[in-house]
Amino acid sequence: MHVFRLKGNFETLDAYTPLLFDLGARGLEEKPGEVWAYFPTRLELPLPGEWAELPDTDWLEAWRRDLKPVRAGPFVVLAPWHRWEGPEQRILLEPGMAFGTGHHETTRMALEALAERVKPGMRVLDLGTGSGILAIAAQMLGAWAVGVDNDPAVIPQARHNAAANGVSPEFFLGTLENAHGVFDLIVANLYAELHAELAPLYPTYLVQGGHMLMTGILSERERLVDNAMRAQGFESLHRRPEGEWVHLIYRKP
Numbered sequence: 386m387h388v389f390r391l392k393g394n395f396e397t398l399d400a401y402t403p404l405l406f407d408l409g410a411r412g413l414e415e416k417p418g419e420v421w422a423y424f425p426t427r428l429e430l431p432l433p434g435e436w437a438e439l440p441d442t443d444w445l446e447a448w449r450r451d452l453k454p455v456r457a458g459p460f461v462v463l464a465p466w467h468r469w470e471g472p473e474q475r476i477l478l479e480p481g482m483a484f485g486t487g488h489h490e491t492t493r494m495a496l497e498a499l500a501e502r503v504k505p506g507m508r509v510l511d512l513g514t515g516s517g518i519l520a521i522a523a524q525m526l527g528a529w530a531v532g533v534d535n536d537p538a539v540i541p542q543a544r545h546n547a548a549a550n551g552v553s554p555e556f557f558l559g560t561l562e563n564a565h566g567v568f569d570l571i572v573a574n575l576y577a578e579l580h581a582e583l584a585p586l587y588p589t590y591l592v593q594g595g596h597m598l599m600t601g602i603l604s605e606r607e608r609l610v611d612n613a614m615r616a617q618g619f620e621s622l623h624r625r626p627e628g629e630w631v632h633l634i635y636r637k638p
């Protein structure tokens with residue numbers, strides 16, 4: 386296992402987390418004064434840090450030991466070895482394979498927003514599905530969910546996770562333009578610049594009155610996304626800041 390060591394902690398390096406996963410990190414771990422990002426292969430990274438080598442078992446064991454269940458709205462996200470007695474609805478995920486274990490604020494806020502807004506029978510698109518967690522949650526809430534991702538590595542993982550939870554959203558490789566039909570709700574944990582770029586396309590894939598749940602947005606870039614959404618005629622329904630992140634909800638009039 387290859388580890389990329391960055392100076393700082395989860396808080397100071399939080400803004401880099403989605404990028405590290407986008408670039409192929411299989412997991413992150415906080416060490417004294419450093420964050421370690423685990424990669425299956427070494428690659429050129431546009432970030433300050435240095436590479437080191439670890440035997441595979443070290444990081445796997447550390448990862449399993451440190452990973453805690455995550456509660457989000459009516460859900461609790463569990464790894465297969467966790468035990469949980471609470472009344473929450475369980476989402477079982479094999480962690481470390483794709484972004485979306487519920488440990489990141491952006492995923493957690495999206496889970497909570499889905500629980501508030503998804504009604505049985507709705508058609509939901511999860512754009513940038515990663516582990517499939519948001520499509521799985523939407524399906525558990527009674528929706529017909531579709532998850533799309535442009536990373537071929539995550540699609541089998543999302544399908545595996547869905548099967549482990551007894552649900553079967555449709556997952557496919559691609560991006561927004563490859564989605565068929567219109568949706569009552571789109572949930573997207575991307576990043577501000579990509580949301581702004583995709584904003585002109587979002588209305589095509591939403592029914593009238595449909596909701597756009599947008600996460601992965603650093604607060605300092607909120608304006609960029611908000612301007613792009615308003616330019617398309619979207620009505621802002623809700624904003625929820627948490628730490629450096631903001632979760633935004635819009636309605637297509």
Ligand SMILES: C[S@@+](CC[C@H](N)C(=O)[O-])C[C@H]1O[C@@H](n2cnc3c(N)ncnc32)[C@H](O)[C@@H]1O
Nearest residue numbers: 403484485492513514515534535536559560574
């Ligand atoms: C931050 S992760 C979100 C994973 C999961 N939905 C969650 O909320 O935890 C972003 C995902 O979006 C995917 N992605 C990035 N750009 C994309 C694009 N243009 N179209 C589709 N998927 C994209 C990445 O491969 C990654 O799996």
